[in-house]
Amino acid sequence: NADPNFSLDSLKKSHDYVIIATGAWEKGRNPVSEGGDHVIDALDFLIETKDEGPRDLGKRIAVIGAGDVAMDAARLAKRMPGDPEVTIVYRRTEMYAPASQDEFDGAMEEGVIWRELLAPVSYDGQSLVCEKQRLGDFDESGRRACLGTGEFETLAFDTVIGATGARVDKGLFEKLGMNVDSYGDPRLSDAMESSLDGVYVVGDCRKGPSTVVAAMGDAKKAALDIMAKEGLTHDFEKVQVPVEEAVILERRGQLTTAKLPAEEGLRCLICDQVCRICTEVCPNRANVAILVEGFANSEQIVHIDGMCNECGNCASFCPHAGRPYKDKLTVFWSQADFTDSENIGFLEVSQGHYRIRDQRGRIFEAAEDQLQDLAGSDMTAVILAVKRDYPWLLNREHDCASH
Template identity: 80%
Template sequence: EIDRDFKLVEATGVNFHFNADPQIRLDELKRSYDYVVLATGAWEKGRAPLKEGNERVLDALDFLISAKEDGARDLGRRIAVIGAGDVAMDAARLAKRMPGDPEVTIVYRRTEMYAPASQDEFDGAMEEGVLWRELLAPVSFDGKTLVCEKQALGGFDESGRRSMSGTGEFENLEFDTVIGATGARVDKGLFEALGMNVDSYGDPRLSGAMESSIDGVYVVGDCRQGPSTVVAAMGDAKKAALHILEKEGLDHDFIHVQVPVAEKVIVERRGVLADAKLPSEEGSRCLICDQVCRICTEVCPNRANVAIPVAGFANSEQIVHIDGMCNECGNCATFCPHADKPYKDKLTVFWSAEDFVDSENIGFLKLAEETFRIRDERGRVFDAPAAELEALAGKEMAAVITAVTTEFPWLLKNEHDCSQH
């Protein structure tokens, strides 16, 4: 209940200012507050689900809101829901409860494996009798017939999911009502309007603590990553809160509970094939990727992700990405147990100025014997002498750059130069 959540937050001492001007002015906020956390959510409607007939499609969020406010209504005997996220599952389950015991079908262009809905939401919909049709991309709806083009799975795209291509074959499905649930969107114009560094998608460039390129301004939750879960938003907020507390020199009571396992033991498990055991013994097969993970170095066909020893970190080795050896196949993103994209997220070693400019990755380019061009995690680009690396780029990035240049200089070379080593 929103009232309960509101009262809980208010009880901690949080002040609420309602009916505020939606045109956020950071300069005004900064006069009253030391830090600003943007958590504006993803409230804009997503893309239109069809090429033709969108005016006949009922928006999923509108449907959910109206059902809560106005109660059940007759949507006919056959209802389609386009999309496969959590909102689509909610809409399908609610549609199933409408008068007349309607037949409800989810129509999705990919396969179940790539449905963005959480597994429990998907399972719940199936258990309630919702039907599932996949590899169908809806094209048009005339109020009776939903025309869909049959799809074929292609290679992996940047999201780590298989891309889609139309086969040229079409299938006609008969429905009384079509509900569109193809996702909500973030108002990304806000970030650039506030003067933040953004990437090619319009998303803000943030540090690991969710801090933007503007000191003291953080972006968390759905407005950072698009529609997701409450848990993910809380995780963002926790990172921002910890960073603010650290800046202020304040203690905190956030505790990360972890069963420590020696790094040597974890590494020795890599590549060992163990038979399935009793349920009570299954934990012994766990690779403990939350403590030491090098999967991206193992699955890259081009060896573009490399683990190197770097002092000063909890783990003895850090992973760097070699831009000149990567063809962006997405293999590392597909297998990453943390749902990351190592070819985009890892500190990147660049071989040329052109490659540096063409990329948005955090990383560095060696300009001269003692000078580096840096792009940090907040999207700022600057040149740094070796003697000032730690002061300008931070202790951790400086340590990795130093390790690469002093212990693994061949990682700085292009293919032609590597042949000489």
């Protein structure tokens, strides 16, 4: 584990680049405040069992939560002495469980019991009192909110294991002087570089607990960026399998059942190449698809701040679990709106002169001939495409009148 008191300045004196990959090790919120020694944290349980071996947790064990760690804890709990009965208690339904499908299926195959729409309220070491839940509207996470019904159910358990999500020590990023967003997450470029030059953030500490594959992907992006800065070659190859846009669009709106495994791919809407869902579900048409040269996918989405009332509809329907009204490059119409927002984007201050907030949270002004050096090639391409081909999106009075 990293020294929590490490000095970034000291590291930068002896290293050209620093990659922060401290993970998500802070304990999640305890699901119940009572219970004493009968309540244990899932990560503590996994680590202690690995180091010290199995221990008797009683005949009935509850695991609170439904992520991958919860599934791991439940499967390990089944292996404790005495062949205990293990139950996962979750406040939403299986559809919204964050665990990967293979982890969930593995737990069910091993005899773990699944109880849903139950939110723990109290536990006295023997009885776990839960309030029955119902699903409400979609929240910012893209899942439906949990609403208490006022009805309660009491379940008997000898031990309760809390697996409600490990957390990131987000105070670290502000301590290091990085630009962070309203959630405390570091603002990063596509290459995972923070607002501090040469300092990258990858893995679970970037956005919270995820998978090893996602962490490897982050690290690869950082490595490619560092190699490019150092003029080094690499053998990484990205293979794009292009599909004609007409073929992709033809699939939209079709409800197709795959009768054979080989037919499963025919149901894919290929959202990584053409995805316009956020433009279609926005009642205010605040998300707009524009054509921009230089991207693997020439169709890029820009967000028009002046037309958005932050209803969150685009976030609810986004197949990439994104929040387009927050995540997409934003076109601002006024300095007040630019200041009030944290979105990546730009404001045309005057003809050919822009105020910009980049992915790393840096705010600066640039003339058109400075964009490439200051804003980077991707943002420059979008800004110039908007000005050249979609000037009405800038909300200039003469452009609006002519369109």
